[in-house]
Amino acid sequence: MKKWGVIMEFLEVIIQTVLAFFTILFVTRLLGRQQISQLTLYEYINGITFGSIAANLATDLNQKTYQHLVGLVLFGALTGLVSYISLKNRPFRKVVEGEPILAIHEGKLLEQNLNKARYSVDELNELLRKKDCFNINDVQYGILEINGDLSIIKKPEKDNVKIEDLAITKPKGDGIATELIIGGQIIYENLQKKNLKGKDLLKILKNYNVKEVSEVMYCTIDTNGNFYVDTYHDNLQEKVDFSEDNENV
Structure with a gap:
């Protein structure tokens, strides 16, 4: 038993x-x-x-x-x-996930933001080395993401030379994008920083055949004044399934 x-x-x-x-x-x-x-x-x-x-x-x-x-x-x-x-x-x-934190601005450390994220300079340097960057002064912007990763934009004179740079003049500005709309909601704080009003944004959206803000999934503006608008209805005809081989590719 x-x-x-x-x-x-x-x-x-x-x-x-x-x-x-x-x-x-x-x-x-x-x-x-x-x-x-x-x-x-x-x-x-x-x-x-x-x-x-x-x-x-x-x-x-x-x-x-x-x-x-x-x-x-x-x-x-x-x-x-x-x-x-x-x-x-x-x-x-x-509140639940947190938000990205600017840790480096024009080669200078933002100590208060580092303390807020509970990151030491040594930890930040380790993340920089993983980005093939060994000098904080070479960084234009360094952003600590909510998953603990670090995203960087190097200063123009310190950036790696690319093939297109040899034939095309580098545009003015750093090209960093400011979020104006996320999930159909306007981020008024960022809108004010860009000296824009709600009616100005609506006029711009009309150029993208957008009638209401609720139609927009994501919208940004970079330092060159270029807008990026992604709507919920992109009229995509096909859904790509990467789990299977596609013989037509």
């Missing part, structure tokens, strides 16, 4: 492990996916918690299986809900 009890416990662990595996596979497929290097702090913590609940579901024989299963599905549902709200609401997204 004792031997039979051990076998039953062993089978129960196997069943719960298989159940945990397919449940977490199903829920994570619903939530979407990102590369590990692209995970935000919020997503990283969620992943750890999610894995912990799944591990308990697979190995804990003291509680009933459905109790862990309910917790796993509920946590996945809450994660999906927060992700959906973050996608639709920019202020909420900034």
